Amino acid sequence: MSIIVYTESWEEKFRKSTFEAVSYASEVAKMLSTNVIAISFGEESSEELAKLGNYGAEKVLACNQIEKGDSEATSNFLAENSIDANIIVFATTNTSKMIASRLSAKIKAGIVSNVIELPSEVSPVTLKRKSFSSKAIEQVKVNSDKAIICLASNSYGVIENHKNCSIEKKTINSSENIRFKGQEIANGKLSLAEAEIIVSAGRGLKGPENWKMIEDLAETLGAATACSKPVSDIGWRSHDEHVGQTGKAVAPNLYFAIGISGAIQHLAGVNSSKVMVVINTDPEAPFFKSADYGIVGDAFEIVPKLIEEIKKIR
């Protein structure tokens, strides 16, 4: 009856979304008076594996390294090891969803992604999730005996709950269908999915050459940089910075929108941010209706002042 959690690491360190998923699973385990078993496929060090115990895992099944893209091998192992489990928890990342969706068909478990809260009931599992590109919150009931929950990033939080955690090594084989040719790492960039602060800019910046101050502001805050759709479409910034309905959906603690008018498609991708700040010359920009703090004015004057002021407190 244990709760199973899939863990994901990046460069041998667990992602924040994984610690969040383990924290969540451990609270669900409390509701069901059971324990949490985490499963890893990344060849993390024992020290890193033991960290899962800080958030409530009592056991880790640590498999040899399987490429993250090998959803067949990983979902097979998860299926074999969740025979007695009724709830399996994932984060909502591209890799997790790839594995979770396969697993759901394998074990015929209802799957709910983008989950933002603990289940309001565990039998049947009933949960709230983000839907309609975060324009709505949907309550979903799982009809099957088993349920797969994919937790939205930055929605539950990382909560310490120390447990004695045992580590059991496992050996599995990769699937033969997929040949891995390599990885391209977006260098020195903070991941948008995990950033606590995001500094985002739009067409109001007038040209790609003006992004230096945005990068400076981001660096001062330890933030990731993002942009609006028109900016990535024109090619001022790369596509992986595009946040919004057809780009990435993000949910940082603090989101700066600089020179972004706030079209409904952009807001859909960012309105899960806890606090939003808008800087725009146009007082009628729709973003002012959705933000928490706003300054009407020229970004070229305000951003440098902002950097200066933040440096004073950091």
Add this chain to the structure above:
Amino acid sequence: MNILVCISSVPDTTTKINFSDNGSKFDSSGVQFVINPYDEFGLTKAIMLKEKHGGKVTTITVGELNIEPVIRKALAIGADEAVRVNMSPKDSYSTAVEISNYISENTFDLIICGKESSDYNGGVVGGIIAELTNRPFVNACNGLSITQNTANLYREIDGGKENLEIDLPIIIGGQKGLVEESELRIPNMRGIMQARTKPLLVIEPKMNDILTESISFEKPSERGDCKIISNENVSELVSLLQNEAKVI
């Protein structure tokens, strides 16, 4: 090459979302429906692959008669034929089962889904189809080329991308990067005329289990009024973020 593109009919991205029947149902009155944006990248890629390698592009959509204008649009853009499974989609699993049934009775080298639909954002239909039809699956695919019988793919991961090679047949969950925004095609008059006579096969569902059920919807809580800070007083913003919002 035989390509199947799974297409979902979704509210236009500018739609204001409302719910009826006490918040239990999406209110579609007055809503304009379009091809799911993620599927549109996949459809365009399928047409480009067909132009290069030959073959046929078929689309499949689960939905009732009222979604046919969206299917005709896909045909006008360049799909050769379309299939509609005649049922209102209930959940990811039953939708995927219906599509899988059709796949099992036909031969496809490549199946393209969107990485998610922009309405329910489940993002799991592709993976369920892959498992039910026993094919390799690559999600969040943002690059694809095909040589002989082998696909070279890129998959977006948090922090970078992964490059993979897989022999066909495969299934992918596609997104921008499969083709660029500027490569998306707008139907021309000839395409629209031709779409009227292209085959649109309607098949009946086999009535499957529904594993998840939508109970109710609500709007996210509104933010309070935006606090406007004078552009002469940037330090006040920093102080509010530090002391009031406590986010820096």
